[in-house]
Amino acid sequence: LCLDAPASRPADAGPTEDARALADALLTACRRWSPGCQLELSLRGGAGPCFALPSALQAIAAGELDCLVLGGVHCDLDPPAIARLLADERLYDAEHIDAVIPGESAAFVALMAPAVAARQRMPMLAKLCGLGRAIEPARLDNDEPAALARGLTTALWEAAAPLREQALRAGWLLGDLGFESWRLREWQSAFLRASATVLDGDKSGSDRPKARSA
Numbered sequence: 641l642c643l644d645a646p647a648s649r650p651a652d653a654g655p656t657e658d659a660r661a662l663a664d665a666l667l668t669a670c671r672r673w674s675p676g677c678q679l680e681l682s683l684r685g686g687a688g689p690c691f692a693l694p695s696a697l698q699a700i701a702a703g704e705l706d707c708l709v710l711g712g713v714h715c716d717l718d719p720p721a722i723a724r725l726l727a728d729e730r731l732y733d734a735e736h737i738d739a740v741i742p743g744e745s746a747a748f749v750a751l752m753a754p755a756v757a758a759r760q761r762m763p764m765l766a767k768l769c770g771l772g773r774a775i776e777p778a779r780l781d782n783d784e785p786a787a788l789a790r791g792l793t794t795a796l797w798e799a800a801a802p803l804r805e806q807a808l809r810a811g812w813l814l815g816d817l818g819f820e821s822w823r824l825r826e827w828q829s830a831f832l833r834a835s836a837t838v839l840d841g842d843k844s845g846s847d848r849p850k851a852r853s854a
Contacts (some may be wrong), residue, residue, distance in 0.1 A: 641666060641681050642688030642712040644721075655681050662713075686816065688712065690773035690795070697768070700753050708751045716742035728780065730820070738821050772799030778826070786822040789829035796830055800838040810838050 643659050655663065659681060667679040680696075682688035689710055699705040715721065725731040725740055732739040757764055776791025778784035796813075803809060813834055817827055 641679060643683055644685045644714055655683060659683060690771050693771055706752060706756050709748055710751060711748035713746045715744035717744050732819060739819060741819055770799045770802040772796060787825040787829050789826040792826055792830040793833050796834050796838060813839060
């Protein structure tokens with residue numbers, strides 16, 4: 641289960657009381673239909689899956705796990721989150737348009753080996769080919785330029801390694817993007833680099849269709 645944590649709280653500081661309560665409630669509900677279910681909690685926000693997945697995918701490949709349910713929950717609408725955005729002058733209003741429009745969402749996906757999915761007669765809707773992760777030096781509390789997009793570019797390069805090894809390319813490059821201009825500059829830089837190395841393939845006049853992004 642991947643959750644957000646306050647920006648001032650180190651990722652290795654351990655779960656907050658609210659996060660632990662949510663995880664315990666979810667685990668209790670899951671064990672009603674799967675008594676042996678285990679839950680791992682990550683407070684790294686959107687980066688959580690890339691830290692949690694490597695060991696879990698190894699367990700699936702080794703047959704130690706039949707299924708991994710990966711879920712993420714994000715919410716800007718609770719009072720502490722709103723207070724942090726106000727304190728940082730990042731809450732969208734008439735005077736702060738380069739800011740965050742609060743929202744919330746949650747998503748879950750089930751991951752399993754192809755043989756297990758076939759045995760359960762479950763259709764394979766997608767295939768996980770690669771993972772990439774990196775630490776971005778540019779943060780809101782320093783002067784590093786976000787436009788360099790060092791972390792995002794490195795993560796994209798690592799995630800696309802299996803494609804390059806097979807001389808394949810990605811047809812789509814999808815990312816989350818809000819109204820803050822620093823996120824847009826970061827995305828533009830990373831997208832341009834990915835277009836040359838991940839999306840467009842070689843530059844020898846290939847007739848492959850151009851990639852689209854969203």
